[in-house]
Amino acid sequence: MNTTFSLADLGWQPFFQQQLDLAEWDSAMPVRIAAQHKSRLIVYGESGQYALDTPPSLGTVTVGDWLLLNESMQINRLLERKSAFARRSPGSKVAEQLIAANVDTAFVVCALNEDFNLNRIERYLALVHDAGAEPVVVLTKMDLIDHADELREQVQRLDNQLCIEMVNGREATSAEVLLPWCEAGQTIVLLGSSGAGKSTLTNSLLGESIQLTSEIREEDGKGRHTTTSRALLPLKSGAMIIDTPGMRELQLAVGSDAIENTFADISDLALQCRFADCCHDQEPDCAVRAAMESGILDERRYDNYLKLKREQIRNEATLAEKHKAEKALGKFYKRTQSVSRENKGH
Structure with a gap:
């Protein structure tokens, strides 16, 4: 398989080019992650295929990510993702x-x-x-x-x-x-x-x-x-x-907008309900329930909408708690290191 590509072949777009500063335009080498093997990455670039060690500071990466390498073929940073x-x-x-x-x-x-x-x-x-x-x-x-x-x-x-x-x-x-x-x-x-x-x-x-x-x-x-x-x-x-x-x-670890976009027909119907906080149960003039009764809206689809909404809310809250705990732990580590440095100074 050919492993020599132009950046355009690899999917390089203005979105990524605009993230480079002036110094990086001249010296940095963009490469794209083609595969992951534990602590090693296989990347494609204009000059070929490379196997790179993953530095701990890089953070979480995945196939399709773009990286910038310096002149020593070391990873400088991860570029912002388009998707x-x-x-x-x-x-x-x-x-x-x-x-x-x-x-x-x-x-x-x-x-x-x-x-x-x-x-x-x-x-x-x-x-x-x-x-x-x-x-x-x-x-x-x-x-x-x-x-x-x-x-x-x-x-x-x-x-x-x-x-x-x-x-x-x-x-x-x-x-x-x-x-x-x-x-x-x-x-x-x-x-x-x-x-x-x-x-x-x-x-x-x-x-x-x-x-x-x-x-x-x-x-x-x-x-x-x-x-x-x-x-x-x-x-x-x-x-x-x-x-x-x-x-x-x-x-799913998605935002509420993703659910609403996937079920746009239900979201549009909900806007026609008499009450803005309609639960589509026993409320009068409920457009969603009326659509199901008339056969316009499939009950299976509405049930799955509710299921994914509940899952999204639950997972979003769980992940938010995890991020909050990780942030608090990071602050604790920084305080501990600061106190340790001060004690060494004394």
Whole structure:
């Protein structure tokens, strides 16, 4: 695989260029993180591919981030992100986990077989809206069912402006419908659950089998999780693509705006309620309840909206408490060090 790129090939944009000061314009070398391996980073730059140690002072980074290197090939700093995908860490751990950064378009990949799930698609759309990227829903395995158009229409009803494409990931010509989003200089991330067909789709777009894939299990129609790490891969079109491991658990760490944007139809209906603080339960002249009773609004969609709102509020409060505790601990360390220095002086 070619590992020599121009900055434009790697997705360098004016947004990043404007972050450099005059000295950095002449001496700094921008590189982009292509892969992470514990304390080592694989980066791509104009002069090739490099493996770098991750300094503790760098902070949390992820695939897609841009770094500035000095003349000694050491990391100076991390550039501000144009977009960032993050979720709450799986399990009981209270932390955010970065998924990818500086992405232009997110392909939300969902299989059309037994794994088809509208609630999950809405969850991923909230993640994409929070990140600040363009969502495109990619429905895979269309060759396995005979009612693909019906399921596509169900997804379209989530948002009539949503871009949706159906593909058979094993046929390269089928994936060509995605090429308009894969132009030179663009970065795409593939998101979806295990077995949705992300790695197969990546291989179709790459034109070669780089990502491992697994066969579908006949008993439940599901694939097995194959991608175990994220990597930035170049497409022949000049775009960059990031395949991600299937997420069995996607706890949202998004802001309230992401939920409202994902469920814009419900937000618009709520503005028509008589009371601004309407709970859409027993209040008179409730536009949301009226829409459900008339069949305009699907009750499944409204229930999922409430579920994601509760989750967002709970996770936001939990993460805020964690950040507050970390800030207090940092102040404690600084005070302790200051007292220690004073005592040494005496």
